Amino acid sequence: MDQRSAEPDPGTGSCPVTLYGEFTAIGPRKVRCAVNLTEKELIVQRLPSAPAGRSKTVLSLEDCVGCRAHREDDGGEPAAYLSAYFYPLRRRWRSSGGSRRQRVEHRFRLTALQDPGANLEEAEKWARSIRERSGRQRCLRDGLMVWELSHPCRMMLLVNPQSGKGQALTLYNNHIQPMLNEAGVPHTLVITERQNHARELVREADLSQWNAVVIMSGDGLLYEVINGLLERADWEEAIQTPLGFLPGGSGNALAASIHHYTGASQVFSEELLISCGFLLCKGLLSRMDLVSVQLSSGPRLFSFLSLAWGFVADVDIESEKYRHVGAARFTVGTLVRLASLRIYKGKLAYLPASKDCSTEGGLRNNMTKQCNNQAPSPASLLRRQSRDSPCQNTLHNSCHSNNSLKVRRAESVPPRSANKGHPGPPASRLLPLDQPLPSDWVVVQEEDFVLMLAMYQSHLAEDLMAAPNATLDDGVIHLTYVTAGISRSALLRLFLAMEKGAHLTSNCQHLVHTEVQALRLEPNSPKGIITVDGEVVEYGPMQAEVHRGLARLITG
Numbered sequence: 001m002d003q004r005s006a007e008p009d010p011g012t013g014s015c016p017v018t019l020y021g022e023f024t025a026i027g028p029r030k031v032r033c034a035v036n037l038t039e040k041e042l043i044v045q046r047l048p049s050a051p052a053g054r055s056k057t058v059l060s061l062e063d064c065v066g067c068r069a070h071r072e073d074d075g076g077e078p079a080a081y082l083s084a085y086f087y088p089l090r091r092r093w094r095s096s097g098g099s100r101r102q103r104v105e106h107r108f109r110l111t112a113l114q115d116p117g118a119n120l121e122e123a124e125k126w127a128r129s130i131r132e133r134s135g136r137q138r139c140l141r142d143g144l145m146v147w148e149l150s151h152p153c154r155m156m157l158l159v160n161p162q163s164g165k166g167q168a169l170t171l172y173n174n175h176i177q178p179m180l181n182e183a184g185v186p187h188t189l190v191i192t193e194r195q196n197h198a199r200e201l202v203r204e205a206d207l208s209q210w211n212a213v214v215i216m217s218g219d220g221l222l223y224e225v226i227n228g229l230l231e232r233a234d235w236e237e238a239i240q241t242p243l244g245f246l247p248g249g250s251g252n253a254l255a256a257s258i259h260h261y262t263g264a265s266q267v268f269s270e271e272l273l274i275s276c277g278f279l280l281c282k283g284l285l286s287r288m289d290l291v292s293v294q295l296s297s298g299p300r301l302f303s304f305l306s307l308a309w310g311f312v313a314d315v316d317i318e319s320e321k322y323r324h325v326g327a328a329r330f331t332v333g334t335l336v337r338l339a340s341l342r343i344y345k346g347k348l349a350y351l352p353a354s355k356d357c358s359t360e361g362g363l364r365n366n367m368t369k370q371c372n373n374q375a376p377s378p379a380s381l382l383r384r385q386s387r388d389s390p391c392q393n394t395l396h397n398s399c400h401s402n403n404s405l406k407v408r409r410a411e412s413v414p415p416r417s418a419n420k421g422h423p424g425p426p427a428s429r430l431l432p433l434d435q436p437l438p439s440d441w442v443v444v445q446e447e448d449f450v451l452m453l454a455m456y457q458s459h460l461a462e463d464l465m466a467a468p469n470a471t472l473d474d475g476v477i478h479l480t481y482v483t484a485g486i487s488r489s490a491l492l493r494l495f496l497a498m499e500k501g502a503h504l505t506s507n508c509q510h511l512v513h514t515e516v517q518a519l520r521l522e523p524n525s526p527k528g529i530i531t532v533d534g535e536v537v538e539y540g541p542m543q544a545e546v547h548r549g550l551a552r553l554i555t556g
């Protein structure tokens, strides 16, 4: 074996070769090859040297999740092996186009030395170097350090065996367990036994034992975890626990949103799971907005995804009975509900998104920061937010111009904050539900609705991009409502357009989209469904406000 270290590469210029070796690549055929490891790539070239560019494979270390060295019983040969695990994006040849991540293992046999221990040592040196470099790729983005999970990471992985079509455990065994093992991410598997099991578990857990809590289920299980963390006396610290999401349910909206934010083309079901598994192995952290929700009784709830009333909430809950078809249950439910389209009566008001809040975003966005600088804690920002509220510089950002004619400012009242003395961040924009709205709120004049949908992430389901402009921590609730009078066919067109997020530009006269910081809904009909992150909550008056970047999420 020819072995050189830290030598400049005459061919690639800016990317010097740091390790060079000649190994046997183990694939369908065994071929001798020259292997170069640079800061960014693993370059494998067949020997004897083929003309430049031929028989050369360049593997980006950004796609690498792990690498290990090992020995095999090799008939008395002193060989050692090196296995590197990559998940490159591969173009799909189907008519839908796009690309998805696919696992590729690259194995090499090292036999240069007579001593098996020396070969293994050499393979271990390579494995370490590949792991370090692929780790550096994830830390350094555009010259800035990005926050990542600590190493080694102790991860609690909660799996709901009942979610989706009841296949979450099988999906875990087939895809996630091998992937995490290859990436060297130790984790403790916890299988939930009932509803609220995960919520109770994280409420009582000694969180100092865990570097991350990851759920494999639908959005409902993450809703439990977030609420469990925010019910703790030490909620300020608890909600800093990095959270991860692996789609195993029928409603995998956050997984679809995280995938969408990476800029990759749309994927579904197991391809989405592989993408999210890959991002989990990479372990980059971002901030995520949460929304606190006050109902007329009971403690506050915390939401990471959506609030729905009317058509969308009905479809979500009524489609439970089609759970066996997986994510397609929402399509079936939409068609059924369209056939018996209803009108929902109520009052809707909101506090428009403010300029103040968008400048604060400069501080919080992306968790991108110079190495080791401490970003302001969510608690200190929240304290500042409450001092500054209510925001007076309103930016009325409505898609539908008629909307501005049909809203009026609320009456002025002295501010008195709601929900004091409970865990979770203080309410800074909300008055108690029984009090009139502050003067800077906008009251929607219509009282007959088909749906109200408040989103803080891009996707409502794997194939529904309800808020195409939303980002993880924009500090904004993306409020959409559809007023009565829309035809069935127009509503169906809106949902079809939503697959690509095109509904907002569809010029539908009944659809209004606006960006807000807080909202209040007072339904008039005696019975109905309101959902928070797809879970049914008490029906009646409710209000909500956004808490920018309150949680931390493992993303790409």
Ligand code: ADP
Residues within 6 Å of the ligand: 160, 161, 162, 163, 164, 165, 191, 192, 193, 194, 195, 196, 197, 217, 218, 219, 220, 221, 222, 224, 248, 249, 250, 251, 252, 535
């Ligand atoms: P899906 O997207 O398939 O609905 P969710 O993660 O939203 O999957 O889970 C659906 C519901 O199941 C949630 O309300 C969750 O609290 C509940 N749940 C969690 N674990 C279990 C379990 N072991 N048995 C039954 N229900 C559970």
Ligand code: MG
Residues within 6 Å of the ligand: 289, 455, 456, 457, 470, 471, 472, 473, 474, 475, 476
């Ligand atoms: Mg958002």
